[in-house]
Amino acid sequence: MDETITMQVTRYRPDKTTQPVPVDYQVPLRKEWTVLDGLNHIKATRDETLSFRWSCRMGICGSCGMNVDGEPRLTCGTFLSDYAPGPVRVEPLANFPIVKDLIVDLSDFMEKLPRVKPWIIRDDDVTEIDGEYLQTPEELDAYKQFSMCINCMLCYAACPVYGLDPDFVGPAAIALAERYDLDSRDHGSRERLDVLIERDGVWGCTFVGECTKVCPKHVDPAGAIQRYKLKAAQESVKAVLLPKAWRRTKGRR
Amino acid sequence: MSTSVTRVPSYQRRMSVFWWVHKRSYFLFVMRELSSLFVAWFVVYLLMFIAAVGGGAEKYDAFLDRASSPLFLVVNAVALAFLVLHTITWFALTPQAMVLNLGGRRVPGVLIVAAQYVGLAAVSAFIYWLVVLA
Numbered sequence: 001m002d003e004t005i006t007m008q009v010t011r012y013r014p015d016k017t018t019q020p021v022p023v024d025y026q027v028p029l030r031k032e033w034t035v036l037d038g039l040n041h042i043k044a045t046r047d048e049t050l051s052f053r054w055s056c057r058m059g060i061c062g063s064c065g066m067n068v069d070g071e072p073r074l075t076c077g078t079f080l081s082d083y084a085p086g087p088v089r090v091e092p093l094a095n096f097p098i099v100k101d102l103i104v105d106l107s108d109f110m111e112k113l114p115r116v117k118p119w120i121i122r123d124d125d126v127t128e129i130d131g132e133y134l135q136t137p138e139e140l141d142a143y144k145q146f147s148m149c150i151n152c153m154l155c156y157a158a159c160p161v162y163g164l165d166p167d168f169v170g171p172a173a174i175a176l177a178e179r180y181d182l183d184s185r186d187h188g189s190r191e192r193l194d195v196l197i198e199r200d201g202v203w204g205c206t207f208v209g210e211c212t213k214v215c216p217k218h219v220d221p222a223g224a225i226q227r228y229k230l231k232a233a234q235e236s237v238k239a240v241l242l243p244k245a246w247r248r249t250k251g252r253r
Numbered sequence: 254m255s256t257s258v259t260r261v262p263s264y265q266r267r268m269s270v271f272w273w274v275h276k277r278s279y280f281l282f283v284m285r286e287l288s289s290l291f292v293a294w295f296v297v298y299l300l301m302f303i304a305a306v307g308g309g310a311e312k313y314d315a316f317l318d319r320a321s322s323p324l325f326l327v328v329n330a331v332a333l334a335f336l337v338l339h340t341i342t343w344f345a346l347t348p349q350a351m352v353l354n355l356g357g358r359r360v361p362g363v364l365i366v367a368a369q370y371v372g373l374a375a376v377s378a379f380i381y382w383l384v385v386l387a
Contacts, residue, residue, distance in 0.1 A: 012264055014262065014264070019264065020264060070275070070276070094266075095266075095268075097263035097264060097265050097266070098263055098264040098266070099261055099262075099263045099264075104263075105260070105261055105263045107260055107261075138357065160268070160272060160273070160279060160282075163268045163272070164268055206282075206286065207346060207350075208278075208279070208282045209278075209282070209346065209349070210278060210279070210282075212349070213278070220349065222349055223349040223350065223352075226349060226350030226351075227350065227352060229350075230350070
């Protein structure tokens with residue numbers, strides 16, 4: 001018989017239980033099996049009602065984020081053999097409300113993301129019809145790292161500030177704001193700063209640094225937030241020291 | 254701009270008061286935050302010291318007596334440990350917050366950290382010279 005490992009999976013069935021409960025499942029322990037493979041095995045052979053999100057199986061789509069042994073991970077890139085002999089705990093992403101089993105409600109992030117205006121803002125009427133915006137490799141490098149975010153929400157699950165204060169805008173949203181701020185085609189940094197300079201913006205962050213550690217795409221949201229704090233502080237000093245007209249023109253890039 | 258997001262019924266979880274005890278990185282973070290109190294204590298201690306020096310020989314001797322009491326020694330030893338933690342952790346975090354570009358290339362983080370230790374050593378050497386040697 002094959003070697004097995006126990007997966008302790010959080011089940012929450014609002015129609016049956018009032019709170020989430022861990023349920024043990026034995027699954028085959030195979031070298032090439034990920035936690036997601038284990039969940040699919042349970043769904044296929046043990047309980048078809050087990051609910052979880054997944055799609056690409058290759059760390060691109062960002063759907064299959066869960067807490068594995070307490071750490072936020074993409075389950076498609078997390079191997080069961082690394083947790084042998086087990087048991088391995090599989091829980092819904094921390095800090096988010098649970099809808100069913102391993103599915104969490106991400107609507108809080110969906111509300112916050114547009115607030116930081118993560119798109120290119122121009123202060124002229126130039127559109128793509130007028131031609132391309134050319135960028136040098138250096139200009140691309142300036143923001144490329146922050147553009148790798150796949151919205152998997154692992155950073156929110158790792159962030160105790162977000163867990164304690166759900167009003168905090170959060171790591172991914174700020175990293176995405178930074179991504180557009182650093183883009184040479186964008187003129188919207190002033191508008192984003194107006195949002196992020198508020199109490200629930202960058203100043204909520206206490207630099208725990210876990211968001212960067214768990215990021216599967218090496219985006220470094222913690223770095224983005226600290227750089228934003230510097231920008232916010234510089235703007236506050238400017239606001240006190242400089243005449244209004246000068247501030248406005250210099251606020252844009 | 255307005256966004257409309259459909260809310261679904263869900264189970265809300267609460268973070269435990271001891272969320273920081275179970276994970277090493279969270280524990281270190283909370284200790285780093287706590288270390289700020291001890292930094293503040295050393296500032297107060299330094300101000301007390303300066304006041305004693307300014308107050309003449311009698312006050313200075315009284316301050317030294319108080320400073321060598323077991324309570325002060327223990328508090329200062331603990332404070333020193335936290336100060337070392339404070340220094341090491343913040344120095345280590347600096348490159349993440351500070352992006353330095355020289356000649357079009359980003360200065361590696363290890364150089365920024367090393368520069369801080371060199372700065373710390375230089376300031377310490379100057380203070381040692383000022384207080385002990387000069």
